Amino acid sequence: MTHKIAILGASGYTGAELIRLLAGHPAYEIVALGAYSKAGQRMADVFPHLRHLDLPALVSFDQIDFGAIDLCFCALPHKTSQEVIRELPAGLKIVDLSADFRLRDPQAYETWYGNPHMAREMQREAVYGLTEFYRAEIAKARLVAGTGCNAATGQFALRPLISAGVIDLDDIILDLKCGVSGAGRSLKENLLHAELSEGTNAYAVGGTHRHLGEFDQEFSKLAGRDVKVQFTPHLIPANRGILATAYVKGDPQKIYNAFSEAYQSEPFLQVLPFGETPSTHHVRGSNFCHIGVTGERLTGRAIVVAALDNLTKGSSGQALQNANLMLGEEETSGLMGVPVFP
Amino acid sequence: MTHKIAILGASGYTGAELIRLLAGHPAYEIVALGAYSKAGQRMADVFPHLRHLDLPALVSFDQIDFGAIDLCFCALPHKTSQEVIRELPAGLKIVDLSADFRLRDPQAYETWYGNPHMAREMQREAVYGLTEFYRAEIAKARLVAGTGCNAATGQFALRPLISAGVIDLDDIILDLKCGVSGAGRSLKENLLHAELSEGTNAYAVGGTHRHLGEFDQEFSKLAGRDVKVQFTPHLIPANRGILATAYVKGDPQKIYNAFSEAYQSEPFLQVLPFGETPSTHHVRGSNFCHIGVTGERLTGRAIVVAALDNLTKGSSGQALQNANLMLGEEETSGLMGVPVFP
Amino acid sequence: MTHKIAILGASGYTGAELIRLLAGHPAYEIVALGAYSKAGQRMADVFPHLRHLDLPALVSFDQIDFGAIDLCFCALPHKTSQEVIRELPAGLKIVDLSADFRLRDPQAYETWYGNPHMAREMQREAVYGLTEFYRAEIAKARLVAGTGCNAATGQFALRPLISAGVIDLDDIILDLKCGVSGAGRSLKENLLHAELSEGTNAYAVGGTHRHLGEFDQEFSKLAGRDVKVQFTPHLIPANRGILATAYVKGDPQKIYNAFSEAYQSEPFLQVLPFGETPSTHHVRGSNFCHIGVTGERLTGRAIVVAALDNLTKGSSGQALQNANLMLGEEETSGLMGVPVFP
């Protein structure tokens, strides 16, 4: 049986990545592609790498017959997403890739995003889309909120440790190195090749990055108490990939065991042998996340490094993984593509 | 039915690319991976991006039972390849990715490669592996010689024009821009990141690049007379991708029509609308080749630009496409992966 | 004696490059920096790499006392430049880095730039700023028009050959590989890191690039007859650098001799030994241009490759070289900085 799929916001990077993955999926058919300013254009012009695919043209949202759709991916900007989603048919299954439905608490949402939420009922109902930890809820959900790409990386590097109670919850530092596609196809000076290549810098320093809202919500829920991590992202001259270096306090071997146990049956979460460290090179274009644990010369400390592709496992691949669950398909279907190296 | 596959030279980039593609192929099983200096190592250590695959360890060639193999890919260095291949069982189907069996004329081989050929019978028998132009022969072949990656790009940009007689055969210039993975995983000073990134240079200037042997052989055969193109490759700071800019003399519209007709049924050769030019960004990691034709302000001249991924369509993807024909599989099987952008 | 310098358009890349070079010049003092939208900002915020310099803040042009200025660099967008320059005091020495005063013929200007020129008297008076070929005129000029960066590279690769009459004037092909900073600090999708890194493409194909106006003017003047070259630029993933590969017909040794003679006393134009080819890596951040000549296996053809840094020798370095002549300083003063490698 073929499921009918729509993508709203198909002219951005996560939209294109969804199409790339869906093109290799045996059970899905893309029947509608929605966009704003690029409505009316052909995908071959917006994304020439999709030229060979037989895709519908980009249309404005009101031209889409949502009654004929089984599942809709929303790859829209934050805030726009909630405005659009609240108008979609009540029964439609939705995977949202924006930040709009990640936080359950309306106040937390307002604090991090600066405006009151405009679809609070749906905010309450939405399921957090970190597949490996919300499988059952996602399979039954109508609306799944894809996680932030940084938030996904940090959680893969920390959740098993918080659950297992093997680290000091008051002293967690997350230093992230992020590829540029996470910022989307937006025209900003700091995203120009001339400004970005051959160098690096920190941004959103000091606890101001919005993905902290997700860390706070998820880690506190997991620990049953307030957990606030320190999180500093850095922009590196690479298009894809996030490397999270987590500095934690605890016994390295217990920490390693917590990962081994938590992830032993996970198809996409690969735990490296103790003492090895992953690289974003080795997950590029794939839905895999590599995780390494090492000890430290200073007793009682460990370093956890996690690597994933922000557009795939951190966003569109995760979204497809969730859609697979929601539509009763094999969870890994369309997602086993091997990383592209070099 | 599953075909048993061996790869000799699995520790190089084309070997790894073969594994990436074969992992997504429904009808093939990799049963042996051969290597020299890295024999004894696990693929997860040699290429961590293949970590999640259940692959045989690297072994030396004498440990492989070739009687149990249906088809063997040889991704070995030039000259080594002929020494190895002449010792393989007579009935074994082989796709060779080296330069050793590309040239039919022993003298031409010696001129370009500097040594007498050591397996002349097989050299005579081998079929040139440019799939789109040798399909029937490849389907029946025992030994197929994969083309040079530059040679493939240049031929996709020129063969239909030579066949159709629409260009001046005595004035063809091929200016290529080549990603660095074409040089393999070899330790050379000029391949270091510090030497290569953020700049470009020509190399093998003046008609000395070995792929000219292929151009001479193929274009002359096609034209029924001697054809000698001028070919200058340039190294650009990119891992994958070759862009061929061909300067030809002829009527641009006739040139465009020659491509439209020749490639209209080709699944991997995509002809862009007249006046558009392709980019290597849009074929990365895929088996597609994009081709564009534009006119020139100077009457009677045209520019043809072709873009492909040297490791895929230029090498390992082409090899799999040939193997599909040799083993009676669908030609496109395992090769329809969408380019990875950005 | 210290000359007082103003820069209009100091918030762009060529403006910043001028400041970098002027900071190391013993005889110049920057007394005014003009900008449009960034007027009011400090240079340390606009270009943090200039943070340690004691620079005037950016101001709007009407805040500058041009009576106190000895020489004004205009690094403004095309068309804006002529509007601004025609209002400057009549006696002020000006080096313009835009395209506005490069073409002598009003009709040619209109053809290439699409609008009638708004300062025709000054257009007639302006001296073309290719220093090595217009020294005497530049020394006496009031208004010098900096060349296009592609135009400079192509001319360094061809002028001595046209002058010496050693090549076929009807069959010249210029294939350029251009770093991205030539496009300026402008917010365009194709200049984003995610769109540009790790790939290449041709642009302005078919004889449509505006720098052809300069080639036509200069080469025809030099030859005493119409000369029209074929010129195709390509964007490569590098911030600085242009590599021009020129395909010409003539005797390689005579061609080499023409360069040796023409450039033997030139401090910035370095002719490599016959058969060697230059690289943009080796001129980065400097005012040097490296030029190599090789023969071809096809008799009567040669390849000339020229490499320079588009922001330095191709633009701001050239501008300073011209200013030195105009102000009676040593021509090389402030310009002998060694290329930055790696």
Place this chain on the structure above:
Amino acid sequence: MTHKIAILGASGYTGAELIRLLAGHPAYEIVALGAYSKAGQRMADVFPHLRHLDLPALVSFDQIDFGAIDLCFCALPHKTSQEVIRELPAGLKIVDLSADFRLRDPQAYETWYGNPHMAREMQREAVYGLTEFYRAEIAKARLVAGTGCNAATGQFALRPLISAGVIDLDDIILDLKCGVSGAGRSLKENLLHAELSEGTNAYAVGGTHRHLGEFDQEFSKLAGRDVKVQFTPHLIPANRGILATAYVKGDPQKIYNAFSEAYQSEPFLQVLPFGETPSTHHVRGSNFCHIGVTGERLTGRAIVVAALDNLTKGSSGQALQNANLMLGEEETSGLMGVPVFP
């Protein structure tokens, strides 16, 4: 008066960087360039970007008349350096860029480098070359030991805080992002463009990097007690630049004040306004180090980010700064070159 300079190990990146800087210095003359395997070659062939300079050819060390030399830079590999330096004339001033004389304690040296030191007298006598903190000693020294490039960056980010007693000495984390030229011009698989571009990874994780020997020595000396930091370097796809992100516990404002006071008269150490963060882009090719301090949402914590160019301020620029002091020249002479951006 012109000082006569020799460079041993001139065929590596730090050697080339020394030549670049010395070429712009009014008081130095390079009279000898020593090398091992490349002895006999011309610098124009080893480093074509130095082509225009009138440099002596590379010679083996025994061909150098050290009696005619005023100061010798040693840019040799670790261990080789001590073997060479102990044989140099007793009165010769030496700036060593290797790791051999950085550690005062023979036991610490052996622990970190794995072999007993072969020139213990000189090890004891050598002065640590972090100019801003050892000026007086350096001015009088015969042998100055250039610091590790990571060690320099980390110390610029932490020394004033340890001296001022404003941070918790038992909880200091240094996360470094390092450009690839720090690894030198060595042929290693992980330094190839194809392996390195477009991705990042940690290395020497867990407290195993040799520069920790320098941190331990210097921070403990400064604090008057044992101080052991946690230090994790990461390789990023950039040729030049180190960004150090230091996570410290203390009052952000006091921390900022400690920097303001310590560095207020330093020409090369630029403290950014509170809350701003530096970028390696903005120090490229220069001897400047930019330092930023921000607070954290978690009370009592701060983040210090320092950026410098590993080849300049982290190595060859520092070496020249020290040589200036040793020879009685202005400390900043030849070092005020503006960073190259973009």
